[in-house]
Ligand SMILES: Cc1cc2nc3c(=O)[nH]c(=O)nc-3n(C[C@H](O)[C@H](O)[C@H](O)COP(=O)(O)OP(=O)(O)OC[C@H]3O[C@@H](n4cnc5c(N)ncnc54)[C@H](O)[C@@H]3O)c2cc1C
Ligand SMILES: Cc1cc2nc3c(=O)[nH]c(=O)nc-3n(C[C@H](O)[C@H](O)[C@H](O)COP(=O)(O)OP(=O)(O)OC[C@H]3O[C@@H](n4cnc5c(N)ncnc54)[C@H](O)[C@@H]3O)c2cc1C
Ligand code: SF4
Ligand code: SF4
């Protein structure tokens with residue numbers, strides 16, 4: 144059992160959990176994830192370890208409420224326990240000091256986070272900064288309430304560029320437009336040497352399309368459906384350069400220009416109907432319970 | 444019962460295991476075999492000829508004292524029989540259910556020369572279940588012990604049959620044993636692979652509880668190599684010896700077109716979703732897709748378990764596609780029979796070459812070729828060749844690949860000091876010790892995919908080696 148020591152809502156449907164897991168806190172490296180089962184009846188869901196506190200022996204997740212498990216998990220509070228937390232899993236991020244490509248000018252590493260993917264790129268930005276790189280962050284979301292961690296990213300970035308689809312904050316439009324402009328702008332001024340991106344598959348695919356013509360190394364963090372997270376089931380397989388890889392052990396980060404994104408998107412939809420059914424029936428039960436409680440309170 | 448004459452023994456017919464009818468049991472996940480009654484067990488036991496040089500014992504990988512335990516059953520000393528088996532085999536309720544008896548203890552049984560072999564596995568199961576029931580009813584006190592506070596710490600990695608057997612043995616010797624398991628539940632293949640209808644998880648849980656009451660500590664959710672490394676266990680947590688029994692769980696795929704379509708599973712994933720995560724129950728949080736027409740590729744126990752699971756999940760047609768013939772199938776005979784009774788369609792001498800998709804990216808069929816057997820090679824194994832122009836399509840909406848497993852490199856890659864063979868399995872010396880002093884290994888990660896009893900035997904034997912090594916070195 145893994146005790147929750149801190150808990151916050153950090154955005155619309157974005158929930159933060161700091162959990163006691165000393166063994167994982169000690170061994171985790173940037174880019175790794177854990178498999179979580181909030182309750183004994185839950186499915187096993189992968190969540191990126193967004194931060195650790197080695198002294199306290201805690202790890203932090205930021206989970207977006209998308210389905211039954213993440214919804215039910217959000218009912219847990221400080222002092223409650225998560226049933227199972229196993230990790231750290233996956234390869235650590237490739238964190239290096241990128242060399243200069245234009246003499247005398249600092250090259251720039253760009254991290255691009257879409258929606259919840261920001262929670263994945265944030266620790267990468269921290270680690271890249273610590274390795275001596277100059278960082279520019281691009282954070283995108285549908286609207287203002289979904290923009291995540293811009294302040295935190297500001298602490299390690301030379302600049303944070305926000306984009307929203309509806310224009311409610313930052314620049315209106317997609318992260319890809321901001322990225323393309325940035326690449327053009329930095330030509331001859333240090334250049335963009337690498338891009339790290341995480342977010343919706345469709346966004347990561349678009350980011351790769353932007354960087355491909357420039358030959359800029361682009362690392363994507365893939366999120367296929369997982370079960371064990373240890374290479375045992377093969378459910379998380381993705382095609383990289385025409386070869387099948389297991390994202391949980393060979394990834395989850397890959398060279399974005401080699402990924403078959405269309406296949407990944409198709410596979411992610413395998414259980415869509417079942418998942419929606421489950422969420423509906425959970426919310427229905429939940430509401431009934433709430434109404435019952437209201438009734439009871441009202442009758443008092 | 445008075446001593447029977449040989450003639451009287453020979454006159455007793457073989458007893459049949461009561462089982463639920465095929466078309467009833469193929470709709471749920473409850474156990475297929477119901478277990479022998481006491482009367483049946485006594486009769487079956489009385490069929491044993493009590494051979495002086497019993498081949499059955501030499502064909503059992505852990506040399507269970509078969510004639511003796513069978514004699515005890517024939518004398519209705521059921522508990523004594525179970526305790527006797529347990530001296531050589533710590534998991535008889537499990538092996539009695541899943542050992543390939545027809546290839547092991549029962550293969551050369553001398554009674555088989557007269558009519559049919561003594562049902563050693565069924566008797567083993569009977570005695571073990573009898574003991575467990577007696578313990579549950581408080582008629583026999585379950586053994587409990589706890590390691591002394593100054594006991595030497597030893598670690599076991601993995602809680603499959605090898606790990607469980609080793610932990611039990613080491614605890615009995617007085618060591619403070621901790622079992623580290625990557626999953627949230629202990630039992631290895633016994634809980635995530637083999638389905639309920641063949642081996643109920645409660646039976647595995649019973650063994651785990653027994654170990655716990657003997658002082659063995661289970662730490663689940665610990666992926667050794669990731670959560671903690673072996674040298675950290677030894678240097679920082681003061682485990683004086685380690686037994687690695689992490690199994691061989693890395694599913695193979697064929698490498699044919701279409702294997703990543705929606706609706707294609709490895710048997711490992713399919714069985715894990717169903718068994719470990721309980722997806723066979725519609726109310727489970729873990730989803731599984733239940734195909735209408737299912738093709739399972741392979742011919743081993745895993746394939747048989749997957750295809751029988753698919754029937755229980757409500758398929759209209761379940762095919763087993765196997766490239767050799769029935770006689771070459773590695774699965775237990777009993778499972779093959781059970782699968783036939785439950786309505787599985789066997790497509791033998793058939794090999795898939797491509798998986799086909801519908802317009803939404805779901806599986807719509809598999810393209811296969813027919814195969815023919817070749818002359819047996821020196822090892823006696825018959826290869827197969829493709830029959831030219833024999834392509835045909837089996838329509839289906841789900842494909843499950845059960846073509847074998849390989850060594851999972853997660854732990855070994857994180858432990859570069861371990862010597863591996865060319866296929867990635869851990870190399871050990873005659874005592875079971877690896878290239879790291881004090882670190883031992885056994886089960887599937889050393890042998891490649893094998894059997895429950897061989898894994899268990901490794902666990903037990905290696906516990907003795909560990910004891911010897913610790914006496915000399917710790
Ligand atoms: C390596 C990795 C890291 C991740 N990190 C984070 C993170 O830090 N924060 C976060 O909010 N989300 C993260 N995810 C996604 C997260 O696992 C899913 O949102 C979660 O499983 C949804 O569960 P649910 O029951 O609430 O929703 P469901 O209704 O079950 O599913 C909604 C959608 O989530 C995806 N999904 C469902 N089950 C799984 C599964 N077992 N494994 C992976 N994806 C699944 C599918 O696309 C599905 O359509 C990560 C995924 C991966 C693979
Ligand atoms: C579907 C199926 C059906 C089978 N049917 C039969 C049968 O009828 N009869 C028979 O005799 N044999 C059968 N077998 C084979 C038999 O189950 C195996 O040979 C046996 O389980 C091997 O035991 P083991 O202890 O070596 O490993 P496993 O049972 O594989 O257990 C290994 C354990 O280690 C854990 N682990 C892995 N990596 C780590 C790590 N890094 N850290 C911590 N823990 C880890 C795993 O989660 C697992 O729990 C079957 C196998 C399968 C897959
Ligand atoms: S352990 Fe297996 S092989 Fe040995 S006697 Fe029991 S059933 Fe037979
Ligand atoms: S070989 Fe058969 S008949 Fe002989 S002792 Fe063994 S079980 Fe009994």
Ligand code: FES
Nearest residue numbers: 372374376377391
């Ligand atoms: S999640 Fe099972 S192999 Fe990756």
